[in-house]
Amino acid sequence: MSTDTSAVPFESVPGSQKPDAILVVDNVTRSFGGLTAVNVAHLEIPRHRITALIGPNGAGKTTLFNLLTGFDEPDTGEWKFNGLSLGGVAAHKVARRGMVRTFQLTKALSRMTIIDNMRLGARDQRGESVWRGIIRPIWASQEQDITQKAEDLLERFNLAHMRDELAGSLSGGQRKLLEMARALMVEPEMVMLDEPMAGVNPALKQSLLQHIKVLRDEGRTVLFVEHDMDMVREISDWIIVMAQGEVIAEGTFEDVGSNSKVVDAYLGSHHDVDLGDHT
Amino acid sequence: MNWGLILSNSVYTAISANAIAYMLVATGLNVHFGYTGLLNFGQAGFAAIGAYSLSIPISRFNWPWPCAVLLVIVSAVALALLLGFTTLRLRADYLAIVTIAVAEIIRLSLNSVRFTWLTGGNDGLQGFTSFMEKLNPFPQQGIWLWKQKIDGYRLWLLVSGWVLLMVVATLVYLLMRSPWGRVLRSIREDEDAARSLGKNVFAYKLQSLMIGGAIGAIGGVWLVLDKQSSQPGDFATTFTFFSYTIIILGGVARVKGPVIGTMIFLFVIQFVDISLQQATKTTPSDPTPLLPTWLIDQNNYAQLRFMVAGFALAALVVFRPQGIFGDKREQAFDVH
Numbered sequence: 001m002s003t004d005t006s007a008v009p010f011e012s013v014p015g016s017q018k019p020d021a022i023l024v025v026d027n028v029t030r031s032f033g034g035l036t037a038v039n040v041a042h043l044e045i046p047r048h049r050i051t052a053l054i055g056p057n058g059a060g061k062t063t064l065f066n067l068l069t070g071f072d073e074p075d076t077g078e079w080k081f082n083g084l085s086l087g088g089v090a091a092h093k094v095a096r097r098g099m100v101r102t103f104q105l106t107k108a109l110s111r112m113t114i115i116d117n118m119r120l121g122a123r124d125q126r127g128e129s130v131w132r133g134i135i136r137p138i139w140a141s142q143e144q145d146i147t148q149k150a151e152d153l154l155e156r157f158n159l160a161h162m163r164d165e166l167a168g169s170l171s172g173g174q175r176k177l178l179e180m181a182r183a184l185m186v187e188p189e190m191v192m193l194d195e196p197m198a199g200v201n202p203a204l205k206q207s208l209l210q211h212i213k214v215l216r217d218e219g220r221t222v223l224f225v226e227h228d229m230d231m232v233r234e235i236s237d238w239i240i241v242m243a244q245g246e247v248i249a250e251g252t253f254e255d256v257g258s259n260s261k262v263v264d265a266y267l268g269s270h271h272d273v274d275l276g277d278h279t
Numbered sequence: 280m281n282w283g284l285i286l287s288n289s290v291y292t293a294i295s296a297n298a299i300a301y302m303l304v305a306t307g308l309n310v311h312f313g314y315t316g317l318l319n320f321g322q323a324g325f326a327a328i329g330a331y332s333l334s335i336p337i338s339r340f341n342w343p344w345p346c347a348v349l350l351v352i353v354s355a356v357a358l359a360l361l362l363g364f365t366t367l368r369l370r371a372d373y374l375a376i377v378t379i380a381v382a383e384i385i386r387l388s389l390n391s392v393r394f395t396w397l398t399g400g401n402d403g404l405q406g407f408t409s410f411m412e413k414l415n416p417f418p419q420q421g422i423w424l425w426k427q428k429i430d431g432y433r434l435w436l437l438v439s440g441w442v443l444l445m446v447v448a449t450l451v452y453l454l455m456r457s458p459w460g461r462v463l464r465s466i467r468e469d470e471d472a473a474r475s476l477g478k479n480v481f482a483y484k485l486q487s488l489m490i491g492g493a494i495g496a497i498g499g500v501w502l503v504l505d506k507q508s509s510q511p512g513d514f515a516t517t518f519t520f521f522s523y524t525i526i527i528l529g530g531v532a533r534v535k536g537p538v539i540g541t542m543i544f545l546f547v548i549q550f551v552d553i554s555l556q557q558a559t560k561t562t563p564s565d566p567t568p569l570l571p572t573w574l575i576d577q578n579n580y581a582q583l584r585f586m587v588a589g590f591a592l593a594a595l596v597v598f599r600p601q602g603i604f605g606d607k608r609e610q611a612f613d614v615h
Binding site: 135 | 450454457458460461462464465467468471472473474475476477478480490608
């Protein structure tokens, strides 16, 4: 299965312009001691698309994720989400603006039930204020709506039968599903998935892929970090390649697969092997 | 051996005003540690702040008692804010280090000669309980709990203390079943996950610290009301560690946990203590004690109570690690 590349008329160069980009990054750098982990001059993430962020280990993908979502602070740089600057905005406010992330090491809230994991994600809960929380009638009806919404999502992600189990009892793949479903409770415009396939068995992979496609079909934007090239090929509309902190290539899967810089970054400069075979 | 006295005294110890103080302090700690996952090792500091916020204004400056009670809450909240703004943005272990240090600073300052004019130093403060004596509706002769006499003042502290404890426990229960409590538990499990879902983790931790600290301060008040004297020695780190023992014993993150935990803890210690006291006692008519003197005598039985209590606790942790009311399922996924 390949994606319709003709629908993606962006230029295949690093930092290319996209009309109506949802996220625009400028001059973001972050160094740890002497090591420059991230140094992105310009980057635009297209709206309503699935964009993959790939690159060898240590390329700075997760660091960039952390910076963009407010979990780390850059040394320099600016980035705008929907035209509003996100520089220096706290992580929880980034989420409220509509950009929600998941984590490479899944963060299921182990000693809480699956349904409570889900309910937690809902926005603007009246009962989350300490004073109003004491008085149940103030938040009970909203809680019902939230629970309904959570149950619908659990149904969609095939977790409904686990509703009242503790999240700690889920398998690795199910945790990934839960984390994605929980992120949707926030109703994000943009979903950032950090290695959604890591540690997921092949049977679950297909269903996860479908879930990610549905996100796009619902009108959300997806940016994900992934090492699984089959997955990248199958669902990405656009691919961004990072190496040593910089964006070295952008394009469709075919574009970046034939890009010599990308091949060099992954395999060293003396190999001439199809990127797709090396996953 | 006078089993009637031993039993009635142990039961009284487990439900007395002193026990209520422990229950309140542990309930506050349960909000911090059990529900929010905040490693507060300075709960004794909150109790001390509470105790002295009552005793200093009343015995030194003749404040009316409602103002002093108000000051108890205000200063506990102030201490929570101070601790929170300095440490809550740091990793969890820093909170543990700072809280234990602050609690010790508070205790040593209260003990210091420099502040004796205010705090009474090592002798502490007395004469701040007259308002409670005036409010006492019970006759001075009190009642008998089987073979244990309870005087009118202590009976009043016991009854009003239990009412207060029930109010506090109900509030904690209502809070923890609310979406607010759910956010606290999510912070305990993984604060980055909570943050990624749009929750202001810092604000919630601060609120937790303030609420648990205020409850701990009220516990400190009950402790000194019972003793009718506030002394720095009562607020040493052991107070905090006993509170941890109590909530682990009763079941972490359970509203009943601190109450039942306190009862068991104090009952066991008191029971062992007076049983040994009786078993090593000699009287002119009966010069041979029940237990042989080569094994134990009147001079060293006191140390044994904590050893026995320690063994009992160790056995409990081994055979029922979730505590009396804990959820066994939760124990299986201990993420920390």
